[in-house]
Amino acid sequence: MNQLFAGAAVLALTLVLWGLGRRPRKLLLSSTDASSVAALNRVQLTLVKPQWQGSEDSTSLALESPVTWNSPATSLERLALQRQLREAMAAGPDQRLEAVTLAGLWGHVSVMSLLRQGLHDSDGRVVAAAAAALDCYRGKPRAELIQDVPPPRNVARMR
Numbered sequence: 344m345n346q347l348f349a350g351a352a353v354l355a356l357t358l359v360l361w362g363l364g365r366r367p368r369k370l371l372l373s374s375t376d377a378s379s380v381a382a383l384n385r386v387q388l389t390l391v392k393p394q395w396q397g398s399e400d401s402t403s404l405a406l407e408s409p410v411t412w413n414s415p416a417t418s419l420e421r422l423a424l425q426r427q428l429r430e431a432m433a434a435g436p437d438q439r440l441e442a443v444t445l446a447g448l449w450g451h452v453s454v455m456s457l458l459r460q461g462l463h464d465s466d467g468r469v470v471a472a473a474a475a476a477l478d479c480y481r482g483k484p485r486a487e488l489i490q491d492v493p494p495p496r497n498v499a500r501m502r
Contacts, residue, residue, distance in 0.1 A: 414449055424449070428457055436466040443469050447476025455480065 415421040424445075431442035443461040446454035461473030 414451070421451070421453075425453060428454060432457060432460060436464075436469065439464060439466065439469045440472060443472045443476060447472065447479075450479060 415424050428442045428446055431438040431445075439461065443458060443464075446457050446461075455477075458473045458477050461469050462477070464470050464473070
C-alpha cells in the first residue's frame with residue numbers, strides 16, 4: 344500500500360513539474376499586428392476633415408475685425424451686462440461663444456463662474472474661448488503655510 348502512495352506521489356510530482364516547465368501558450372494570434380491597425384487609423388484620420396476647420400473661416404473673420412468694446416462704468420451697467428451674459432449663456436452656441444468672448448474681454452472677477460461654465464460646454468469653440476479667457480486669472484500658486492508640528496507624545500519609544 345505504501346508503494347502505491349509513493350508511486351502516485353511521484354506521478355503527481357512529475358505532472359506538476361512538467362506542467363510548470365512548459366512555455367505558456369500565446370493568447371493572441373500571431374497574425375494580429377497592432378502596427379497595421381494603427382497605420383490604417385492614421386491614414387483614415389488624414390482623410391477626414393475636422394469639424395472645427397470648416398467653421399474656422401467665420402470665426403477668423405470675426406476676430407480680424409477691430410473690436411471696440413468699453414467696460415461698464417457704473418454698477419447699473421455692470422449688472423445689466425452680467426444679466427445679458429447669463430441670458431446669452433442660456434441661448435444657442437453662437438450666443439454662448441459671444442458671451443464667453445465678451446466676458447474674457449471684460450476681465451472682471453464676477454464673470455469667472457460664467458467662464459468656468461463655458462469650460463464644460465458642448466461646443467468646442469466655447470470651451471476654447473473660455474480657457475483662453477481664464478488664462479489671465481491663472482498665476483503663481485500661493486505658498487502653503489507650514490506649521491511646526493510637535494512630535495508625538497511617545498517619541499522616545501519610536502527610536
